[in-house]
Each structure stands twice: as structure tokens, then as C-alpha cells.
């Protein structure tokens with residue numbers, strides 16, 4: 001089963017032979033065919049009909065063949081979390097390389113409301129949208145136990161930043177469970193990833209492993225890379241319960257955890273093995289990081305790096321370090337810290353200590369191609385009217401929408417024309 005699914009290329013629905021049928025019918029009726037031939041032609045027609053129906057029945061399986069404990073339809077949920085800060089740059093890549101690759105998957109979106117939320121309107125082009133939640137940011141009360149358990153130094157916004165992120169991730173489970181009870185079914189697979197993921201290649205079906213939870217390689221920061229996760233329903237329940245499992249981690253004796261080590265601890269407590277794979281995406285970031293990165297530092301990759309970057313922080317830039325320079329810097333990264341695979345020239349570094357460089361737009365356009373460049377320009381010039389139209393489109397497409405009215409979201413992000 002597994003082998004078969006790995007060998008099978010991912011393609012759109014297989015076209016049936018049915019468009020041929022009208023032609024056969026007209027031939028059959030035409031006067032060129034004398035009566036004696038008609039039984040033969042009739043037989044041929046029936047044969048074609050049977051073959052095409054067999055072909056059709058097979059189509060869904062080849063279309064969506066990730067391994068499942070039982071045969072039949074495999075149900076998959078994709079949950080996108082986080083802020084839409086640069087979604088005009090990442091959105092088109094997520095559509096192309098994740099959502100359109102799994103057109104039968106249900107999409108869930110969980111994001112905080114801010115002046116960039118309007119960019120989520122790009123998701124109206126997703127094959128299916130199940131639920132969109134855009135919520136006003138809430139302060140999550142911090143307990144003493146949490147302050148002991150978590151380390152504030154690891155996150156740009158301290159413990160509150162961590163709790164907010166955990167809460168967004170756990171929101172995926174709420175939405176997914178609610179959808180399951182509405183439809184009386186369970187998802188087989190849950191893919192959790194980020195709104196700020198910049199994808200350069202397709203999410204491959206070989207990343208669905210029945211016995212482990214799959215995460216990207218590297219960027220471990222003393223734990224496990226938590227920028228993407230793929231697992232079956234029960235493993236994903238553990239992986240996504242980031243807030244509610246904190247007391248459990250505390251009672252197991254963990255302390256001073258950052259996001260990655262808390263994530264690792266969650267899987268450990270439940271004896272879930274993790275597999276690290278290389279994935280063709282990076283995390284587009286506006287944060288600044290020391291350059292050149294120290295051994296414990298955060299490398300900022302150029303989005304044009306050959307990759308795969310497996311979720312490393314990135315931005316559009318003219319690399320400050322590649323080739324020979326990377327051979328010097330690469331070995332300094334510690335594999336339990338910000339390490340990202342750099343050998344074979346896969347990693348090219350930006351100077352992350354400054355803001356995005358002047359002219360980054362041109363660099364982005366060149367790396368990302370015409371289509372992505374057009375989206376970037378369109379969103380940059382977007383007026384309220386178009387924005388409302390797009391968000392209304394997303395709202396209509398979503399089975400469930402929990403968030404402000406599109407007009408409110410657009411007003412927040414765009415100045416009135």
C-alpha cells in the first residue's frame with residue numbers, strides 16, 4: 001500500500017473517455033454503416049462504456065491515495081494558523097503547493113485580526129474552505145505554573161507570545177472536532193502549517209507516515225521544529241493540544257521550555273515518535289536576527305536558496321553568504337539549535353540584522369515568478385471595494401465563518417480611497 005502510494009504521481013482527477021461517446025453514436029446512426037456491422041459496433045460501444053466506467057471508479061483512489069488503515073475515502077484536514085502579515089507573498093505559494101495538491105482536503109484557518117487580515121481573501125481560490133476564524137487578539141492569563149514551565153527569553157513577545165501561538169494552534173482542533181461531529185466522521189490525517197509559509201515545491205504525499213508524527217528537519221531549537229506537522233488523528237490531537245497539555249508537561253517535571261522543546265515534550269509524554277523530513281518551504285519573517293548567526297542564532301535564508309529549507313526563517317534578499325562562505329558558517333550551526341541543512345549549496349543566507357533590503361520586491365518577483373508577482377502588485381494597490389469583494393467570496397465559500405464582516409476587516413487594513 002505504502003509503496004504504491006509513494007510511486008504514484010499526484011495528478012488531478014483522471015478524465016474519463018466519455019467525450020468520445022457522442023462521436024460513436026453518430027457513427028452508429030450514420031448511413032455509411034450497413035446493418036450487418038451494427039451488432040459489432042453496438043458491442044464496441046458497450047465495451048467502451050464499461051471500460052470508461054471502470055476508469056472513472058478508479059479515479060478518486062489515484063487522486064487521493066495517502067495511506068489509510070482502512071480502504072475507502074481518506075479524509076484530510078489542513079489547518080493554517082498565524083498572522084497574515086505577508087500573506088500576499090506566501091498565499092499564492094500555499095495555494096499552489098499545498099491546497100491545490102490536495103483538492104479534497106478540508107481547509108481550516110485560524111488567525112488573529114489585524115491590519116493584514118484582509119490578505120486572507122486570497123484563500124477564496126482554495127479548492128475547499130471549511131472554516132475561517134479571524135478573532136480579535138485576546139490576552140491569555142498567565143499562571144505561575146506556566147511561568148515556571150515556559151521560558152520567556154525564547155519568544156519575541158515572551159510567555160504571552162507563546163501562549164497566543166499555542167492557543168491559535170489548539171484552535172485548529174476545536175474547529176476540526178466540531179466539523180467531525182457535524183458530519184459524523186473522523187479525519188484520517190491532519191496537516192498543520194503556517195500562514196507565513198513560503199512554499200517552493202509541492203507538499204509530497206510521502207510525508208504521511210502511519211506510525212509517527214512528521215515534522216520538518218532542522219530548526220530544532222532544543223526540541224522539534226514546530227512550523228509544520230503531519231499526523232493521523234490521534235497523534236495530531238496530541239501535537240495540536242499545545243495549551244491544554246501544559247499542566248501535563250509541568251507534572252512530568254519539564255521546565256524552561258521554549259516552543260520547540262515544549263512541542264517535543266508533548267510527543268515524548270505520549271510516546272509518539274517523530275520523523276524529520278525535508279520540506280520545500282521557509283517561514284517568511286520580518287524579524288531581525290544577529291548576523292552572522294552565532295552557534296545558537298537564527299539563520300535567515302534567502303527565499304532563492306536551492307533548499308529545501310524545511311521551515312527556516314527567510315526573506316527575499318541578495319545573499320550575503322553562499323558557496324565558500326557557507327562552508328565556513330555552516331559547520332558553526334549546532335544541530336540542536338538553528339541548524340538548517342546547508343550542504344550541497346542548499347542554503348544561502350541573508351543579512352538578517354537589518355530590515356528587508358531596498359528593492360526586495362524585484363528580488364521576490366524574480367524568484368517567485370510572474371503569477372506571484374502579479375498577486376503582490378495587486379494586493380499592494382488594492383482598494384476597499386476589491387478587498388470586500390474578495391473577502392465576501394471567501395466568506396461565501398467557507399462553510400463556517402467566525403470573524404468580523406469583510407468590510408470591517410478591509411477598513412482595518414486599507415485606507416479609504
Ligand SMILES: *[C@@H]1O[C@H](CO)[C@@H](O)[C@H](O)[C@H]1NC(C)=O
Pocket residue numbers: 069210211212232233234235
Ligand atoms: C495513529 O497511528 C498509531 C500508530 O500507528 C495508531 O496506534 C493509532 O491508532 C492511529 N490513530 C488513528 C486515529 O488512526
Ligand SMILES: *[C@@H]1O[C@H](CO)[C@@H](O)[C@H](O)[C@H]1NC(C)=O
Pocket residue numbers: 269270271
Ligand atoms: C509511555 O511509555 C512509558 C514506558 O514504556 C509508559 O510507562 C507510559 O505509560 C507511556 N505513556 C503513554 C501515554 O502511553
Ligand SMILES: *[C@@H]1O[C@H](CO)[C@@H](O)[C@H](O)[C@H]1NC(C)=O
Pocket residue numbers: 335336
Ligand atoms: C546532532 O549531532 C550529534 C553529534 O554531532 C549527533 O550525535 C546527533 O545524533 C545529532 N542530532 C540530530 C537530531 O541530528
Ligand SMILES: *[C@@H]1O[C@H](CO)[C@@H](O)[C@H](O)[C@H]1NC(C)=O
Pocket residue numbers: 341343344
Ligand atoms: C548532496 O548531493 C548528493 C548527490 O546528489 C546526495 O547524494 C547527498 O545526499 C546530498 N547531501 C545532502 C546533505 O543533501
